[in-house]
Amino acid sequence: MLNIDARKTHGEAIRFPGAIAANVAAIFGRHLPAVPSRKIAAHSMIWREGEERRDVFVVRSGAVCFSKLLSDGRRVVTGFAYPGDIIGLGADRHTHDAEALHCCRLDAMPIAIFRRAAESDHEFARMAQDEVSAALLAAYDHLAVLSKMTAHERLAHFLVALSDRNRRLGHSPASVLLPMRRIDIADYLGLTIETVSRTFTHFKNGGLIVMDDPSVVFLADLQRLTALASCAGDCEPGRKLAA
Amino acid sequence: MLNIDARKTHGEAIRFPGAIAANVAAIFGRHLPAVPSRKIAAHSMIWREGEERRDVFVVRSGAVCFSKLLSDGRRVVTGFAYPGDIIGLGADRHTHDAEALHCCRLDAMPIAIFRRAAESDHEFARMAQDEVSAALLAAYDHLAVLSKMTAHERLAHFLVALSDRNRRLGHSPASVLLPMRRIDIADYLGLTIETVSRTFTHFKNGGLIVMDDPSVVFLADLQRLTALASCAGDCEPGRKLAA
DNA sequence: CGGCCGCTTGACTATTATCAAAGATGGTGG
DNA sequence: CCACCATCTTTGATAATAGTCAAGCGGCCG
Numbered sequence: 001m002l003n004i005d006a007r008k009t010h011g012e013a014i015r016f017p018g019a020i021a022a023n024v025a026a027i028f029g030r031h032l033p034a035v036p037s038r039k040i041a042a043h044s045m046i047w048r049e050g051e052e053r054r055d056v057f058v059v060r061s062g063a064v065c066f067s068k069l070l071s072d073g074r075r076v077v078t079g080f081a082y083p084g085d086i087i088g089l090g091a092d093r094h095t096h097d098a099e100a101l102h103c104c105r106l107d108a109m110p111i112a113i114f115r116r117a118a119e120s121d122h123e124f125a126r127m128a129q130d131e132v133s134a135a136l137l138a139a140y141d142h143l144a145v146l147s148k149m150t151a152h153e154r155l156a157h158f159l160v161a162l163s164d165r166n167r168r169l170g171h172s173p174a175s176v177l178l179p180m181r182r183i184d185i186a187d188y189l190g191l192t193i194e195t196v197s198r199t200f201t202h203f204k205n206g207g208l209i210v211m212d213d214p215s216v217v218f219l220a221d222l223q224r225l226t227a228l229a230s231c232a233g234d235c236e237p238g239r240k241l242a243a
Numbered sequence: 244m245l246n247i248d249a250r251k252t253h254g255e256a257i258r259f260p261g262a263i264a265a266n267v268a269a270i271f272g273r274h275l276p277a278v279p280s281r282k283i284a285a286h287s288m289i290w291r292e293g294e295e296r297r298d299v300f301v302v303r304s305g306a307v308c309f310s311k312l313l314s315d316g317r318r319v320v321t322g323f324a325y326p327g328d329i330i331g332l333g334a335d336r337h338t339h340d341a342e343a344l345h346c347c348r349l350d351a352m353p354i355a356i357f358r359r360a361a362e363s364d365h366e367f368a369r370m371a372q373d374e375v376s377a378a379l380l381a382a383y384d385h386l387a388v389l390s391k392m393t394a395h396e397r398l399a400h401f402l403v404a405l406s407d408r409n410r411r412l413g414h415s416p417a418s419v420l421l422p423m424r425r426i427d428i429a430d431y432l433g434l435t436i437e438t439v440s441r442t443f444t445h446f447k448n449g450g451l452i453v454m455d456d457p458s459v460v461f462l463a464d465l466q467r468l469t470a471l472a473s474c475a476g477d478c479e480p481g482r483k484l485a486a
Numbered sequence: 487c488g489g490c491c492g493c494t495t496g497a498c499t500a501t502t503a504t505c506a507a508a509g510a511t512g513g514t515g516g
Numbered sequence: 517c518c519a520c521c522a523t524c525t526t527t528g529a530t531a532a533t534a535g536t537c538a539a540g541c542g543g544c545c546g
Binding site: 150151191192194195198214 | 501502503504510511
């Protein structure tokens with residue numbers, strides 16, 4: 001069984017608004033004030049859409065979910081942030097809600113310090129700008145997922161993306177942790193929780209994954225999952241659901 | 244009947260990668276070299292994904308479609324550009340294909356001049372950066388469309404967005420021109436051409452639109468279209484299809 | 487004038503949403 | 517420490533939406 005605490009050591013998983021790659025955090029560290037980390041209770045909001053942007057944060061532990069609420073109550077999850085990520089970059093006001101999926105530790109850099117740093121440290125400024133471009137690129141990739149992929153492909157894509165991040169960070173790509181609830185995955189992939197759950201079951205029955213705990217997934221057949229994720233046909237994730 | 248040439252006077256319609264608002268074009272104009280506009284034949288590629296970025300363009304006439312090709316041949320349209328828009332901002336290499344939907348006239352600013360301008364003209368530089376943020380925001384809005392809206396809502400949203408731009412530019416919001424083909428709309432909205440076509444017919448039969456020419460749409464019931472577009476329920480765009 | 491391309495329509499199928507309810511799981515209070 | 521309750525996940529049955537396959541129509545260009 002995997003150590004559940006491992007989820008706290010994971011780096012960036014999925015691109016998300018205003019978050020930047022872990023390797024970039026070091027440059028930010030140069031300007032981080034020496035104040036204790038802020039602690040955020042599980043399921044509390046870190047900020048809400050429309051609020052004034054007050055800090056740029058570095059995620060130290062926990063996980064963050066970014067979402068928007070549509071006028072009719074529908075919810076869109078635009079991404080997740082993991083330890084090592086920097087969140088809160090962007091325009092004057094927050095464009096998303098940010099919710100702590102678990103108890104989070106965040107290092108805060110007041111926006112005034114951030115702006116001063118951007119003026120004095122050109123590497124810092126350029127990096128912040130590059131990260132917005134990267135987020136834009138990631139958003140367009142996600143558009144492709146939402147507009148062209150089936151439920152199976154979407155979930156496979158999600159799992160493989162998490163696995164790829166693990167590999168990049170030197171962790172095992174064979175298993176991924178899901179600190180978010182099914183509803184967050186569903187709203188991220190443009191599906192319903194039922195479809196997400198059924199697709200997990202389908203993958204399980206097809207031998208693609210092993211999952212005893214809903215938040216820990218072992219990717220038993222990464223190759224087939226990858227094929228699904230990249231739309232390379234082969235959309236046959238196993239036998240039918242067992243009765 | 245609308246003057247078809249009107250399409251050449253339209254300003255920004257839908258947000259798209261690397262394009263910026265018309266009112267911003269003036270600031271760019273300060274740095275535009277005095278060279279004749281470049282002419283691009285209809286349906287030819289202005290640039291392709293992965294190519295080195297060589298120029299930033301101002302669209303003078305025509306319309307541009309941005310798209311990405313997925314590995315399995317599926318295509319995603321990420322946006323459109325209209326006269327007044329500036330296209331080609333972004334990273335070192337193009338992240339999308341850009342295709343001329345009609346014969347286009349483009350003013351080209353070589354990337355070297357663009358970079359020099361960004362260094363010497365802070366307003367210019369800041370604007371370019373702001374526009375990337377705006378494009379990001381627009382991309383997230385489009386995520387919401389693709390992940391949560393029905394076909395009717397998506398097409399209504401598209402038409403209303405075009406209408407809103409018309410209003411903003413001082414044109415009539417009651418009619419919109421569609422310089423793109425059905426396949427472009429379909430790939431933009433994450434639908435098939437058949438569904439797009441059927442939805443147009445549905446709107447026509449429901450009295451929501453009048454459309455004699457497939458590229459000219461009169462928005463007969465903008466209120467109901469707007470309600471559909473904003474997901475405010477009322478998803479009943481008229482009687483069934485006539486036989 | 488004819489062929490090609492794009493748009494529309496039709497019939498049918500497949501995927502996914504919806505509605506409903508039954509297990510799990512975890513936290514709280516007795 | 518255990519029981520209960522709330523929440524989350526899973527499963528099932530059904531319905532609706534959109535995709536697929538196929539064919540006809542119409543305009544435009546050669």
